Amino acid sequence: MAEVLVLVDHTDGQVKKNTAELLTLARALGVPSAVFIGSSVEAARPRLAQFGAAKVYVVDNPDVTGAVAAPLAEALAAVAEQASPAAILLPTGGVNKEAGARLAVKTGGGLITDATNVQPGDGGVATTQSAFASNYTVESLVTKSPAIVTVKANAAAPAAAQAGATVVPVEVTVSEVAKAAKITGTEAKAKSGRPELTEAQIVVSGGRGTSGDFSPVEAFADTLGAAVGASRAAVDAGWYPHSNQVGQTGKQVSPQLYVACGISGAIQHRAGMQTSKTIVAINKDEEAPIFELVDFGVVGDLFTVLPQANDAVQAAKS
Amino acid sequence: MNIVVCVKYVPDAQADRTFNEDNTTDRSNVDGLLSELDEYAVEAALKLVEGSEDEVTVLTVGPDGAADAIKKALQMGAHKGVHVLDDAIHGSDAPATSLVLAEAVKKASGGTPELVLMGLASTDGTMSVVPAMLSERLGLPQVTQLSTLEVADGVVKGRRDSDTASDSFEAPLPAVVSVTDQINEPRYPSFKGIMAAKKKPVETWSLADLGVDAGQVGLDNAATKVTSFTARPPREQGEIVTDEGDGGTKLAEFLAKAKLI
Numbered sequence: 001m002a003e004v005l006v007l008v009d010h011t012d013g014q015v016k017k018n019t020a021e022l023l024t025l026a027r028a029l030g031v032p033s034a035v036f037i038g039s040s041v042e043a044a045r046p047r048l049a050q051f052g053a054a055k056v057y058v059v060d061n062p063d064v065t066g067a068v069a070a071p072l073a074e075a076l077a078a079v080a081e082q083a084s085p086a087a088i089l090l091p092t093g094g095v096n097k098e099a100g101a102r103l104a105v106k107t108g109g110g111l112i113t114d115a116t117n118v119q120p121g122d123g124g125v126a127t128t129q130s131a132f133a134s135n136y137t138v139e140s141l142v143t144k145s146p147a148i149v150t151v152k153a154n155a156a157a158p159a160a161a162q163a164g165a166t167v168v169p170v171e172v173t174v175s176e177v178a179k180a181a182k183i184t185g186t187e188a189k190a191k192s193g194r195p196e197l198t199e200a201q202i203v204v205s206g207g208r209g210t211s212g213d214f215s216p217v218e219a220f221a222d223t224l225g226a227a228v229g230a231s232r233a234a235v236d237a238g239w240y241p242h243s244n245q246v247g248q249t250g251k252q253v254s255p256q257l258y259v260a261c262g263i264s265g266a267i268q269h270r271a272g273m274q275t276s277k278t279i280v281a282i283n284k285d286e287e288a289p290i291f292e293l294v295d296f297g298v299v300g301d302l303f304t305v306l307p308q309a310n311d312a313v314q315a316a317k318s
Numbered sequence: 319m320n321i322v323v324c325v326k327y328v329p330d331a332q333a334d335r336t337f338n339e340d341n342t343t344d345r346s347n348v349d350g351l352l353s354e355l356d357e358y359a360v361e362a363a364l365k366l367v368e369g370s371e372d373e374v375t376v377l378t379v380g381p382d383g384a385a386d387a388i389k390k391a392l393q394m395g396a397h398k399g400v401h402v403l404d405d406a407i408h409g410s411d412a413p414a415t416s417l418v419l420a421e422a423v424k425k426a427s428g429g430t431p432e433l434v435l436m437g438l439a440s441t442d443g444t445m446s447v448v449p450a451m452l453s454e455r456l457g458l459p460q461v462t463q464l465s466t467l468e469v470a471d472g473v474v475k476g477r478r479d480s481d482t483a484s485d486s487f488e489a490p491l492p493a494v495v496s497v498t499d500q501i502n503e504p505r506y507p508s509f510k511g512i513m514a515a516k517k518k519p520v521e522t523w524s525l526a527d528l529g530v531d532a533g534q535v536g537l538d539n540a541a542t543k544v545t546s547f548t549a550r551p552p553r554e555q556g557e558i559v560t561d562e563g564d565g566g567t568k569l570a571e572f573l574a575k576a577k578l579i
Contacts, residue, residue: 070459105416139548243481274550278576280573295553295572297559309570313573
């Protein structure tokens with residue numbers, strides 16, 4: 001059976017859940033091997049072994065990081081040349097998508113982004129995606145090998161399957177042109193302590209109706225253990241960071257519960273949240289299109305409804 | 319510094335977008351327009367050449383209607399347009415599109431461009447991969463998804479925001495750059511701009527003009543194929559209550575009943 005490469009998402013060797021999900025998906029396509037970028041592979045190995053990585057290709061080269069696409073693509077191409085994989089799976093995200101894009105040009109393989117499922121298909125790797133603001137579900141077949149697929153979080157439930165995780169160092173020489181674009185400074189963002197928007201089970205979002213005061217939205221999110229999202233209107237007004245924007249030009253989320261507060265529900269926003277399992281909305285305007293999507297809606301002022309709901313949920317939990 | 323801005327003609331995101339019988343995007347029965355996110359790239363290019371003799375060329379690969387996307391960019395202030403139009407391109411995947419764009423960028427700039435600008439993503443395919451592919455094909459540095467942009471002394475600089483950090487990037491020109499919708503506020507075409515656009519040159523090129531073999535592009539040569547599309551069933555509207563002093567309590571009751579808390 002052919003190898004299937006999985007790019008490991010990690011912080012200093014702490015392997016993230018999406019990597020376990022991808023290794024689980026990869027087992028249906030072939031023999032999974034992990035690709036580890038960085039110097040802390042020993043910290044990552046036990047978890048990679050637990051989820052079935054037969055080999056761990058390690059690129060430990062200061063010119064290659066997860067933050068710049070061109071060197072990452074060259075590293076992946078070097079591993080691919082050694083492994084001749086049937087497929088290469090990457091956690092979806094800006095740089096990974098771009099590295100996948102470059103890899104598709106380098107290898108002649110087919111590229112699918114933001115897949116919500118990957119499985120063996122008739123004549124290639126089959127994928128599932130959402131299209132047109134999640135109004136459609138699209139099934140595709142990658143007909144040219146290797147299949148390069150970036151996969152969204154929560155695409156599979158991680159299932160353990162012990163394997164050897166044999167370390168295979170790979171030497172990579174990064175080209176001058178790939179090194180030409182470089183990072184000259186990094187400013188880390190303050191951590192909110194809340195779950196990641198795209199991985200959260202619950203998301204509470206605020207829009208124009210907050211008038212810039214997100215405190216009731218944040219308070220409810222914290223009671224629910226939720227991530228905080230924002231509509232484009234709220235972000236454009238400078239009320240909340242762009243990294244929290246839910247919608248076509250922000251994040252696409254699909255949590256168990258989505259709570260839209262003071263958000264009208266324009267197509268721009270729906271594109272980012274309408275695949276949520278349960279949707280709840282609070283809006284002053286009973287005509288707001290968001291109410292077409294909801295499982296439960298409250299026509300009212302979020303500044304009275306949210307604090308009351310917050311108290312009631314806290315009381316129910318205690 | 320002459321700039322080539324690559325733009326896409328897309329079906330209007332406000333309309334009911336759908337697919338053709340061959341599983342490609344329906345571009346004929348849905349109104350099309352310049353992809354909203356490309357307006358930011360056009361605006362960024364116009365700002366960079368402001369007050370100079372430099373020119374902005376807007377380039378698109380697309381069907382007949384794509385001329386509208388060029389027209390909009392010309393109305394905003396771009397100087398000339400190039401439309402790559404060839405029936406053989408229909409159904410091309412992103413790698414093939416980037417191949418056509420790469421050859422067109424070379425031809426439009428007489429060899430090597432100084433700066434290629436693009437938007438964050440198209441609003442139909444939404445992959446955000448063509449700038450990276452174009453950079454790979456042209457052998458030029460890639461500096462993408464910038465929320466700030468400055469060009470001086472042959473160097474492009476800008477800030478790229480991720481969830482965890484803001485990175486300052488830089489690269490020597492020539493380079494392929496893409497910008498987000500955070501970078502500027504695209505101008506509306508003025509009446510003067512609309513009138514002036516009518517006189518601006520637009521060239522139409524075929525694959526043959528670019529020396530691209532039809533066997534390298536199109537639906538039959540794509541490395542990925544859509545095998546089926548299914549409309550998501552419309553969500554059924556649930557219970558809507560009007561707050562009469564107990565809206566929050568009712569919301570909490572709903573969450574408890576649905577076992578969400």
